[in-house]
Amino acid sequence: MTRFGGPEVLVPAEAPDPVVGQDQVVVDVAVAGITFVETQIRRGVDRWHDRPELPYVPGGMVAGRVSSVGAGVDPGWSGRRVIADTGRTGGFAEQAVVDVDGLIPVPQGLGLPEAVALHTDGSTALGLVERARVSPGEWVLIEAAAGGVGSLLVQLAQLAGARVVGAARGARKLDLIRDLGADAAVDYSEPGWTEQVRQATGGAGPDVVFDGVGGEIGRAAFEITRDGARFSMHGASSGDTTVIDHAQARRRGVTVLGIEQLFEFGPHMRRWAEQMMSEAVAGRIRPVIGQTFPLERAAEAHALIEARSAAGKTLLLL
Numbered sequence: 001m002t003r004f005g006g007p008e009v010l011v012p013a014e015a016p017d018p019v020v021g022q023d024q025v026v027v028d029v030a031v032a033g034i035t036f037v038e039t040q041i042r043r044g045v046d047r048w049h050d051r052p053e054l055p056y057v058p059g060g061m062v063a064g065r066v067s068s069v070g071a072g073v074d075p076g077w078s079g080r081r082v083i084a085d086t087g088r089t090g091g092f093a094e095q096a097v098v099d100v101d102g103l104i105p106v107p108q109g110l111g112l113p114e115a116v117a118l119h120t121d122g123s124t125a126l127g128l129v130e131r132a133r134v135s136p137g138e139w140v141l142i143e144a145a146a147g148g149v150g151s152l153l154v155q156l157a158q159l160a161g162a163r164v165v166g167a168a169r170g171a172r173k174l175d176l177i178r179d180l181g182a183d184a185a186v187d188y189s190e191p192g193w194t195e196q197v198r199q200a201t202g203g204a205g206p207d208v209v210f211d212g213v214g215g216e217i218g219r220a221a222f223e224i225t226r227d228g229a230r231f232s233m234h235g236a237s238s239g240d241t242t243v244i245d246h247a248q249a250r251r252r253g254v255t256v257l258g259i260e261q262l263f264e265f266g267p268h269m270r271r272w273a274e275q276m277m278s279e280a281v282a283g284r285i286r287p288v289i290g291q292t293f294p295l296e297r298a299a300e301a302h303a304l305i306e307a308r309s310a311a312g313k314t315l316l317l318l
Contacts, residue, residue: 001056004044007303010058010092012296018090018097020070025077027084027098032091032295032316033061033116035148036237039306041088052089058298059091061120063112064318066103073100081106083115083273092298094318104273109281117148117287117313122276123269124234124262125152129160131257132208132232136161141197141206141221143213144237145182146173148313151288152276153210154180159284162208165200167193167221169308176288176311188217194224201226210234211242218242225254232257237308288312 001009020026038058040046063083069075077100085102106115128149134140140157144150145166157164158181165184166177177185184200186193198205205226211218215238222231222244231254233242241259249256265272279285290312293301297316304310 001042001058002054004042004051004054006043007039007299007306009042010299010302015057015093018093018095020068020097022070023072023100024070024097025066025073025084025100025103026068027062027064027082027096028067029062029091029094029096029318030064031062031112031116031318032059032093033120034298034301034305034314034316035060035120036235036305038088039302042302049088057090057092059093059096059316060086060088061116062086062091062096062098063106063116064096067095069100077103081112083112083119085119092295092316094295104270107277107281110277113289113292113315113317114280114287115277116315117289118152118276118280118285119269119273121148121313122152122285122287123272124265125149125156126272126276127265127268128153128210128232128234128261129156131261132210132230134160134162134208138162138207139165139201139204140208140210141165141167141201141225142182142210143167143188143217143221144235145180145185146176146288146311147212147237148288149234150210150212151176151180151312152285154182155285157208158182159279163201165197165206167197167217173311176290180286180288188213188220194220197221198224205229208232212237214238214241219244222249222254225252228253230255230257232261233259234262235259289315291315292317294318
């Protein structure tokens, strides 16, 4: 990227081979992950992170093999399969320099694409479920339930013993939600979708809402939560976070977990990622990889995510 803007600002280019430094490694990248927030950073409209300096190579999460190690790094890392946090830059490349503290070994029995799908999205989903204290028998409404985070929330809520209503847009995504085992799937682009949620929950409304959409969708979901519910916010794919009347929430006993909770997740992400990979190896969690693109078609991948047409996780393969 040499400028901010639409997906077309992502263009292939040549760069010098990265040079490994103290306490760093070079990873030969096989898979690069993409998040919705990264599309907003590319457009220059993200409100939650510092704007990167240009020129800028996107990509905060990669997987591959360690090809070289710098001073101060255990030589045993060389050749290992890892997922690696690049610090929000440099992942859309054939090689990436990563601080050794940002490496997590990928366990045997798990593919690199699946490992990437389980890191950022999986850690976020697990953190959200822990914070919301999902309990057996509760009804959980998950917005954007066919997305990278949402599809994992569906599965984690079920593992916790909850009953799940997944909400998304379009028949393809609803079919995916049902395939994941949700008790009900509703299309929030249709009139009366909240009434469908209410009926699915026996008329009482959900005990927990995971709000990944925000805006009018999030507000409508808040209105149908049962008294004493938890309303957890983690995304704003609509363009705006959900505006909550906190006086109303207090009157109804609804606990609001705002989107700022995500900024407390950092110290726990590694533990959560390792736990999610273990769950996947054990067959209890299945990351949904909906579509993949070669590196040179990164612009197409970004466009698909922005159009809300992607199901599951979108990855770049090298």
